[in-house]
Amino acid sequence: MLSFIIYKLLVCVIVFAISLGVAAYSTLWERKFAAFLQDRVGPDRAGPKGILQPLADGGKMFFKEEIIPNVSNRFLFILGPSLFMLTALMTGTVIPWGKDFTTTAGNTYSFQITDINIGVLYLLGVVSIGVYGIMIGGWASNNKYALLGAIRASSQMISYEIAMGISIIALIVTSGGTLSLREIVESQDAGVCNVVWQPLGFLIFFVCALAETNRAPFDLPECEAELVGGYHTEYSSMKLGLFLFAEYINMFISSAIMSAFYFGGYNFPFAQELYNTLGLETGSIWISIIGFGAFFTKIIIFINVFMWIRWTLPRFRYDQLMNLGWRILLPLSLLNLAITVVVEYFRGNIQF
Template sequence: MLELFTPELLDKSILILVLFLVTLGIAAYSTYFERKVAAFMQDRIGPDRAGPFGILQPLADGGKMFFKEEIMPNASDKLLFILGPSIFMVTSLMTGVVIPWGKDLEMFGRTITLQIADINIGILYVFGVVSLGVYGIMIGGWASNNKYALLGAVRASSQMISYELAMGLSVVAILMFTGSLSMKDIVESQSGSILNWNIFAQPLGFLIFLICAFAECNRTPFDLPECESELVGGYHTEYSSMKLGLFLFAEYINMFISSAVISCLYFGGYNFPFMDMVSNPLLLTVLSVASLFSKIFFFIFFFMWIRWTIPRFRYDQLMRLGWQVLLPLAIFNILLTGGFMTLKDYLKF
């Protein structure tokens, strides 16, 4: 019989709660920073009314969303209409559990792992959950019973499926020399010198992964699913109130999680240079968490930077880029990595 109430369970529950709150907090403030970054790039001030520097803007937005009128289309499939945004939100929150957020924390005489689940298929789990997020969009778009919503949903899901392939293949190259699917092992293999980070071994793989991450998050230049000039609002055309809020919010969560995955796969995760010079274990844990989060924040900024710099693709260009450029490049990258590894074995250096 499994022992149900162990100290580990308490640790994990607290960790899940903290991760949940942090994810929501970061997603909420990403909306604020998105507008501030946009304002900065367009030489405007941006939101500055709610609180000092407009810092309370996300709360005001959230409050507004909750109190807006709820409109349910007459001809919609009621249950699926509600299920759509819920699935999208839940799947985007689920991905964070396999990411190692920092070095082990030693507290109260026990070692607490700052990772909710170290399953040995870690990175595949992320792909599995991401591929489920498509259902939220498709179900929501179909249940709205609106041509534009359906077209937006079809666009979003075919885009996500197409880019998932190249994304998976670019990660295969990392798995080849790490020899493990576990996120923890992948991060640990990059410890030590900054040159051990996978970005130096896999520059091409990183580029492919980054582009695919943009497409998976439906961010500009790949935000075709919600292309206003063609599709009104895309898959969330018929949504209002907090259901619309959930769709928009889940996108920011996706952005946060994909930044975390990029940092873990290519930028050493919680590792930072001169890590072995820190002797205090508590300080080491705090610094490792801070290091991971600074990388994540940089990538969130990078997502926004691209959004306000590069215009949108056309849909056929998007598909051509995915299938005819990124996919062959990813396969070439695998061959290149394999060839290099064989050569290294052969020359024994």
């Protein structure tokens, strides 16, 4: 029992550290990527090839002067970024990072903080609560631009949550009617991954994930051409840092969710053949670690796609954003659900 608690604490700390580490280096990689696309060099002063840039940025954020507007609600002003960061980190708890492994003593441990049977709904719940951080922060700033940014963020997230939810329902129908993330990943173990059966669903989910993370071309809430800085106009120092940092964590987590839902998570082609060649038995920790490596590679690829899109596409206008969400993505996701049910009926996965 005690070893179980210590192991879970260890997994929590590792997931926390990986989320923060990946987010920190995503900021550097984003700038390098932008520099590459724009034919520049990018940050290269701090350390070799600019490798220490995230540390320098973090240090700068901590030592900057902290300004809290006089007329704002002090408690809510601080609560906003904290809540946003908290919900960003909370989503990492249900993601299965690798296969279970068994020690020589016969205890089984899993590469996951917790596997709850309503994991997908938990994710939706946490994502829907995440918007409060932006709303509370934007309102407590007592600034019209911040309030407009907050309202844009919340309406955008609510609108895209619906299409995302329906595309997830179609995914659940495909992967055998389970809401546990581990079982969704396991269902892609033997056959092909879900994206083959859900190409449209994946596309809808991807667009919605872009909108939910407030990334370009959906970064209307912080649209600097119209709203100064959007919901974080009044924020400075590390509180601004938390808002910006949580966006990168959200990007990391949504990449992880997309790879787990649609691209098989820690499964990869010819995995069993590889394990047989290496002589690894089922339950070996090395299988878990190799699976985690495959999962991580997929996540990195998705993060790169996110960045590629950000530096390629211009920002939407707000009415275009709403039209895309309600008039295109929502009907498409309903159509996708109907097609999925018919296809799964003929595949024999649904019985009436």
